[in-house]
Amino acid sequence: MSSTESRARMDLASSLRALAPAPAPSPDFAALYAAEEARELLRRRRRTLLFRTLPIAACLVMALTALGLKSRPRQQSPFVSASGAVTTATEAARSLLAPGLGGGGSALEQFASSTLSPRGPFFEQRGGGLESLVSDYIDRLWGDEGANDAALTRSAEL
Amino acid sequence: MDDLVAASDARLAAQAASGDRRAFELLATRWWERMLRYAAAAVAGDAQLAEEAAQDALMRLHRALPRFRGDSAFGTFLYRICRNAAIDALRSQARRRRHYAALSEEEEARLPSAHRGPEESLLRHDEGRALRKALDRLRPDERSLIFLKEAEGMGMDELVRVFGLPEGTVKSRLFRARAKLRTMLEEDGYVID
Numbered sequence: 143m144s145s146t147e148s149r150a151r152m153d154l155a156s157s158l159r160a161l162a163p164a165p166a167p168s169p170d171f172a173a174l175y176a177a178e179e180a181r182e183l184l185r186r187r188r189r190t191l192l193f194r195t196l197p198i199a200a201c202l203v204m205a206l207t208a209l210g211l212k213s214r215p216r217q218q219s220p221f222v223s224a225s226g227a228v229t230t231a232t233e234a235a236r237s238l239l240a241p242g243l244g245g246g247g248s249a250l251e252q253f254a255s256s257t258l259s260p261r262g263p264f265f266e267q268r269g270g271g272l273e274s275l276v277s278d279y280i281d282r283l284w285g286d287e288g289a290n291d292a293a294l295t296r297s298a299e300l
Numbered sequence: 301m302d303d304l305v306a307a308s309d310a311r312l313a314a315q316a317a318s319g320d321r322r323a324f325e326l327l328a329t330r331w332w333e334r335m336l337r338y339a340a341a342a343v344a345g346d347a348q349l350a351e352e353a354a355q356d357a358l359m360r361l362h363r364a365l366p367r368f369r370g371d372s373a374f375g376t377f378l379y380r381i382c383r384n385a386a387i388d389a390l391r392s393q394a395r396r397r398r399h400y401a402a403l404s405e406e407e408e409a410r411l412p413s414a415h416r417g418p419e420e421s422l423l424r425h426d427e428g429r430a431l432r433k434a435l436d437r438l439r440p441d442e443r444s445l446i447f448l449k450e451a452e453g454m455g456m457d458e459l460v461r462v463f464g465l466p467e468g469t470v471k472s473r474l475f476r477a478r479a480k481l482r483t484m485l486e487e488d489g490y491v492i493d
Contacts, residue, residue, distance in 0.1 A: 159451050169358050
């Protein structure tokens with residue numbers, strides 16, 4: 143008898159199908175929908191967090207850039223001192239986070255959404271034009287002292 | 301009885317993609333057993349892992365349906381999702397095994413194992429055990445190829461779409477996988493048709 147004859151024949155297709163769990167469990171739709179809802183909730187929270195942290199990041203960038211400008215004597219910084227720039231930017235961040243505030247908050251928000259977006263001038267002009275860009279922005283932002291003071295006052299009141 | 305029950309896969313998929321849960325459940329139920337069978341072959345007969353992979357594939361399908369445009373058969377689209385889910389399930393299992401390996405043998409003996417427990421009953425016959433052992437020695441994609449070709453009767457065009465590989469590569473991988481499977485089964489005393 144040949145070695146082939148001594149072996150048992152296997153119907154590969156049906157043997158492969160028979161590997162499936164038996165009895166077959168049912169699809170768990172409830173778990174699926176619950177997971178999808180949790181995922182959607184998480185996605186919304188992440189987006190909210192992003193919008194809240196972006197202006198703070200903008201403040202930090204401003205503060206750090208102002209520090210950099212101040213450290214170069216040939217550059218005319220609109221700030222009296224580097225520490226003043228940090229304090230002002232921090233105050234602006236606080237005012238932005240306080241509900242119902244406009245003034246510095248909305249200006250910062252505008253800065254964050256336009257200047258810091260991936261296609262915005264901050265990234266496009268990284269390099270030579272950056273310093274003048276930031277200087278211009280700082281002039282614009284702090285030019286209206288009345289609005290800024292009002293925003294900071296409201297922030298302090300809160 | 302509404303006409304959804306008799307609707308085509310493509311129509312159910314379109315309705316499910318627009319948020320119709322009933323259409324999704326009908327479609328998923330229609331394919332569920334095939335998903336389980338595929339997953340079982342892709343994970344070499346581990347029932348618990350097969351169920352995990354199939355359930356994961358179901359979730360991925362729910363998310364991916366808006367991307368189904370009907371330019372390929374629904375089965376092709378679904379098996380591509382199942383393939384990725386099975387590969388990820390195997391990776392998770394490998395991570396768990398590495399973790400278990402760090403435990404003492406005594407502790408490990410108390411943990412659930414893919415090769416112990418109720419699923420043993422699924423492979424009561426020597427034939428099933430031999431097939432599982434042979435599949436376990438193939439690579440995941442080789443197991444998937446063998447299953448889709450042999451058990452599902454999938455054509456070369458569909459296999460190419462599922463695996464995203466050139467036809468020549470699919471053919472050569474399939475040939476090698478079959479040869480390896482045949483050799484291993486012959487060692488255990490079986491000859492495949």
